[in-house]
Amino acid sequence: MDVDTRLLRYFAAVAQEGNLTRAAQGLFISQPALTKQIRQLETLLDVRLFTRSRAGMTLTEPGRALAAGVPGLLADWDRVRRETRSAASRAARVLRVGFLASAANELTPRITAAFAARRPGWRVDMRQAPWSDPTAGLAAGDVDAALLRLPFPGQEGLRTETLLTEDRWAVLPDDHPLAGRAEIPFSELWDEPFVAAPPETGPWRDYWLAVDAREGRPVLIGAVTENPDDWLTAIANGYGIALAPASAARFYPRPGIVYRPVTGVAPTSVGVAWPPAADTDRVVQDFVRCCLDHRPPDPDGPTDAP
Amino acid sequence: MDVDTRLLRYFAAVAQEGNLTRAAQGLFISQPALTKQIRQLETLLDVRLFTRSRAGMTLTEPGRALAAGVPGLLADWDRVRRETRSAASRAARVLRVGFLASAANELTPRITAAFAARRPGWRVDMRQAPWSDPTAGLAAGDVDAALLRLPFPGQEGLRTETLLTEDRWAVLPDDHPLAGRAEIPFSELWDEPFVAAPPETGPWRDYWLAVDAREGRPVLIGAVTENPDDWLTAIANGYGIALAPASAARFYPRPGIVYRPVTGVAPTSVGVAWPPAADTDRVVQDFVRCCLDHRPPDPDGPTDAP
DNA sequence: CACATCCATGCCGTCAGGCTATGGATGCAG
DNA sequence: CTGCATCCATAGCCTGACGGCATGGATGTG
Structure with missing residues (x-):
């Protein structure tokens, strides 16, 4: 009785979503494909896992039993996979460093x-x-x-040591009214549109929007980008401004972009x-x-x- | 990064066997198919799991890490699967009774x-x-x-209650020299060939050969059968004799076969x-x-x- | 009554898994 | 030294599963 982790992922998605169409979107497959896969899992186990209705897919009793176990199985597989990769790196004398x-x-x-x-x-x-x-x-x-x-x-679950601390600066298009200033109080940027990271980055996004230095004012989002390159382009095109570590002026110089010191936001550390x-x-x-x-x-x- | 339990079973088999050809036989697939699957697993994980040599397949260090985790994964999947099936039976108001x-x-x-x-x-x-x-x-x-x-x-890990106890009788071809006896001491059967269950049935096989009532004498095996029907046929054809519960005379009567009481073997119980x-x-x-x-x-x- | 929203079905293209046959490497026995 | 046995790898082929698109059936809703 063999099963693919893909099938288990599909099942878990449908179980959680309670809706084939939305689950399929989240899994980046079509709804008919997901229908077929779920039916296949039911055939494989010879168990009806969902009751279908116009309201969506509701777990049956055995479906709930399966749904209770599947996340653990997937997590265990992921753990074993990572342990294997780690052993491989070690055997090859490779230290993997994320940054x-x-x-x-x-x-x-x-x-x-x-x-x-x-x-x-x-x-x-x-x-x-x-x-x-x-x-x-x-x-x-x-x-x-x-x-x-x-x-x-x-951070609590990990060991950390601080290596360096640097100020956060503003990143502005060079034709921005504030681009000529030698130093900008952050409060003057509160009503500027910002180029932000995607919402799913959560605390990271908030940190670089300096949400906690805005005294509760809402953030204006001018654009959302996924990587430094798009981010700079969006700023150069005037969609908004951003905060960045002072060192970004050295690592990400670009025509049409200027970096200016900002007061009123806490510095940032690398560890x-x-x-x-x-x-x-x-x-x-x-x-x-x-x-x-x-x-x-x-x-x-x-x-x-x- | 999806994987099939089949792939994990294949890997575990090769890891344990240390030999593609034999592992493939045990898995009832061809050796080239297994070669491809193992290579695919290595590609999937981007890890060399085995070192190949004329001596066979030896696990690498990461291979050992994977081999340590895979049996647990497979056991967990099996457990979840059984829990799901049990929930399904219960929901369908079906009591599953093995016999x-x-x-x-x-x-x-x-x-x-x-x-x-x-x-x-x-x-x-x-x-x-x-x-x-x-x-x-x-x-x-x-x-x-x-x-x-x-x-x-x-038995220790399970609850049991005895329902009935019956003697063990001998099952003989009707032209057997002892077939006419009203009762046979088991010691007279020690040197008779027996029709036995397959060796992998272990204690079951030994129990019905009454190994512990032979005072250490070796058992003569005349034939090996997998099910009651073949078993009776083998006895009727004279390949050997056997022990059976007394009730077998009622449940498995057959022309050419006689059942006779035996002394000197412990009775058998159903629970x-x-x-x-x-x-x-x-x-x-x-x-x-x-x-x-x-x-x-x-x-x-x-x-x-x- | 048209429409939106579910899930199911039919049909088709692509690819992965399996098999057979065969090849290359290596150890062993005559 | 040579033929053979025993490894694993490769090539070519067939089948079946997975995924996509288009569409159908059922059921609430404005």
């Missing part, structure tokens, strides 16, 4: 160089994470360590993070050591910033 | 009739189990209760069994009650035996 955007700025190459010197034969695999994952793959177990922005949601399970992992700890050894003496940023 | 051979003999129809009277709307689904499973599907969770021979291996989890299950307990209510007063067999 967000510009990672630890100018420190990054120096950290990896120091690690290479400390662990000959090992290779660092730097993986850029999407904005939607503020843990840069660490929470999902996709990487052994991560360079990321502090603080982040879920290294690792899972508690890696506390005794010599390789991960070596990497952390390399990170800490290259912390800049000046807490406002790396000393060799251009 | 071996002639179950509780003449009692069986009376038990089911009593249960039908006690639980209107419920249906008893009687499922004959193969000889290879002395728990008649109970251990695997395929049934809610079982009518089976006592004692059986794995009802259920999992501890069903101790509080009203329906299962009703069925057990029906079984006990129809226990014959005479411990040597049902009173209405012909």
